[in-house]
Structures are given as structure tokens and as C-alpha cells.
Amino acid sequence: xxxxxxxxxxxxxxxxxxxxxxxxPYERRELDVVDRSNRPDVLGGLxxxxxxxxxxxxxxxxxxxxxxxxxxxxxxxxxxPQDRLDRARVLQWMFFEQYExxxxxxxxxxLIAYSQLPRAEYEKRLPRLWEGGKKALGAxxxxxxxxxxxxxGDGPTLADFALYGYAHCCEExxxxxxxxxxxxxxxxxxxxxxxHVPMAA
Amino acid sequence: xxxxxxxxxxxxxxxxxxxxxxxxPYERRELDVVDRSNRPDVLGGLxxxxxxxxxxxxxxxxxxxxxxxxxxxxxxxxxxPQDRLDRARVLQWMFFEQYExxxxxxxxxxLIAYSQLPRAEYEKRLPRLWEGGKKALGAxxxxxxxxxxxxxGDGPTLADFALYGYAHCCEExxxxxxxxxxxxxxxxxxxxxxxHVPMAA
Numbered sequence: 578x579x580x581x582x583x584x585x586x587x588x589x590x591x592x593x594x595x596x597x598x599x600x601x602p603y604e605r606r607e608l609d610v611v612d613r614s615n616r617p618d619v620l621g622g623l624x625x626x627x628x629x630x631x632x633x634x635x636x637x638x639x640x641x642x643x644x645x646x647x648x649x650x651x652x653x654x655x656x657x658p659q660d661r662l663d664r665a666r667v668l669q670w671m672f673f674e675q676y677e678x679x680x681x682x683x684x685x686x687x688l689i690a691y692s693q694l695p696r697a698e699y700e701k702r703l704p705r706l707w708e709g710g711k712k713a714l715g716a717x718x719x720x721x722x723x724x725x726x727x728x729x730g731d732g733p734t735l736a737d738f739a740l741y742g743y744a745h746c747c748e749e750x751x752x753x754x755x756x757x758x759x760x761x762x763x764x765x766x767x768x769x770x771x772x773h774v775p776m777a778a
Numbered sequence: 779x780x781x782x783x784x785x786x787x788x789x790x791x792x793x794x795x796x797x798x799x800x801x802x803p804y805e806r807r808e809l810d811v812v813d814r815s816n817r818p819d820v821l822g823g824l825x826x827x828x829x830x831x832x833x834x835x836x837x838x839x840x841x842x843x844x845x846x847x848x849x850x851x852x853x854x855x856x857x858x859p860q861d862r863l864d865r866a867r868v869l870q871w872m873f874f875e876q877y878e879x880x881x882x883x884x885x886x887x888x889l890i891a892y893s894q895l896p897r898a899e900y901e902k903r904l905p906r907l908w909e910g911g912k913k914a915l916g917a918x919x920x921x922x923x924x925x926x927x928x929x930x931g932d933g934p935t936l937a938d939f940a941l942y943g944y945a946h947c948c949e950e951x952x953x954x955x956x957x958x959x960x961x962x963x964x965x966x967x968x969x970x971x972x973x974h975v976p977m978a979a
Contacts, residue, residue: 625918626878626917634863641842642869642877645869646866648865648866649863662839662850665847665850666846667851669841673826673842673843675873680881702855
């Protein structure tokens, strides 16, 4: 099994984190997140969005989108609840992550820390990204602040891994985690899980 | 069961379309998509993102994000495949839709056709939205152009309903469907399904 990967992509990290918890072996092939010129050659026919992560199974069939890859491996494990509504709520937070958190937290982080662009070139985009990212972190903090240890149910699920991907490194996008004490406590909880691997692993 | 709804929201329409196909009865409560000032009062405690659709089950428990609501009702029906990889691929296209298609097709459409703003106020945002939307429509057209009638497998799935929501009305955002013949044929196929309801229903 082959994972087209980027070391610095939170979307790829979510997948690596789950596979580490599940003990699933795989190979990685690293793609550049700044120079994307080889994407059509490498990912064409595998992933219509030409993004990482893209997974190729041993039989050659491909799967894309971090949330779908998480679901593929997570279904039937302790990280996807048995209860139908809880299962849908795991997806609720995964869709929330891709719609509200990723396009703000990840993009601000990418521009500031990885794009290699002079700040003047993207500075005007930052206020909108910060506003959206704060809204997402605020919603997460509010949810966790009602006495929850995890986003859905009583234990870690795919929702926690999905949200952890970019929340744990959002300070690289100049967000202040100190403003979100419930998020901070939850990040520590995820990182303390047996089998946890850091993004750089 | 109560659906917080907007008549013009493609995200709400996806849910109404599936519920129509499944024959599930529900009540609707209409929320304004331009004046969102009452959202915290109405949706606070139900949906951390304060968006529609938000569903409240008869026992009072809430579920948000169109993709998660689709999954809640779709699991176990003919619209979610039995095969594990196909099931994940349905989610792949649903995540693709929320990440690549919705933020471009829906936002251009909203600004142009529903925001009630003078064009000068949002005109500078349009080129980026059009570029992203064309990329999404192009990827959909390429996928369907390989001889597929439906996005995953041999029949309609949640992926088709999710993608239909904003693709079918993208010309309101000044996209040209004529450039995407496979998408156009697929849109006709979805609309011809027994039990189909239009957005205005």
C-alpha cells in the first residue's frame, strides 16, 4: 500500500496518525507542496483533485481525500462509534474540519511558514483567514468546554484525528492556542494516547 | 423531525433530495441566508458552525453538516454501496464537493444571485472563485467522461446527490455548463431519477 504524502501536510498527517494507531504498514512517496508541477503526471488518474494524501491499495485502486481515507481504515475499529447518530456526528466534525478549519488554519500556516513567498504577497489574505480560523477554534473550544474529553462520545474517534491535524500546529499560522483552553487540553489528550506519533515522524 | 432549511441553499437541497427519495417525512423551518443575525439564537447549541442544514431529531438531538446528515439517512440504503472501498469513495466525492466545489460554485452563485450586494463589492473575488469552480467541474467531467453514469459504482449514491446540489445551479454563478458535456448528461440523469424533486420544491 502506497501513500502519496507530504511531511508538512496536516491532511496527510491525519492519515499517518490513524495508520500508526491501527498498526497498518504502508510505503510513502513524498510530494512537494510548493512546486506542484509534477502533480498531473504523478496523481492524474489516481486523484481528480491532484492533492495529497492519495492512497494506492496493493491491487492498484486509489482513494483520495483525507476524510475518506480515514473512514476506509477506521470503519469497524474503536475509532468509529457503533451508534448511528454518533457515527454521523464523527462525519459532522470531519466535514466541519474540511470546510471551516482546514481552509483557514492550514492556509494561513502554509502561506506564513511554508510557501516561501514574501509576506507582502499574501498579507492581505491573512485577516480573513485569521477570522475564519478563530471562528473554527472558538466553535471547537465551546464544544469541548461542555465537559467533553473527545469530540464525539467517550473516546477518541476519527473526528479527533481529523481535527488534530491542523489544530495542533495552528500557531505556525499565528493563531494563539492560549485563547482556547479546552482545545489546548484536548490537544494534550490526543498527544498522550498510546501509539501517538508526531507530525515529523 | 425538524430541518432548519434555506430554500436557496444547495447544501439544504441535498438533504431534501435524499429525504424525498427515501420518503422520510420532516418539518422545515426556514432561515435567511443573507440576514444571519438570528443564527446564534436559533442554532446555538445545535450546530457549532451556525449553518443550515441543521437537523433536530424527534428526541431533540441535533446533527449538522449536509454530508453527515446524508450519511445518517443514507447508511443501509441503496444510496450507500456495500463494498468498503466504494463506500469510502462515496465519501471521497462528498469531501471533494465540500472542499473544491461548494466553496467556489456556491459562493460565486450566492454573491451574484442572492447576496443583494452591488457587483462592485464582490467583483474582485469572482476570478478566483471561477477558477476554482472550473477546476472542480473539470475534474467531475473528466471522471464521468470515462464512461461512468454515476460517480461511484453502477447506480446513484450520496455522492451524486451531494455533487448535484450546487452543480445543477452553477450557471447562476456564471459558470458555463455547456463546457462540461459529461457533467450535463449526468445532471439530466439525476433529474430523471424516479422520486426526484427540484430545488424549489
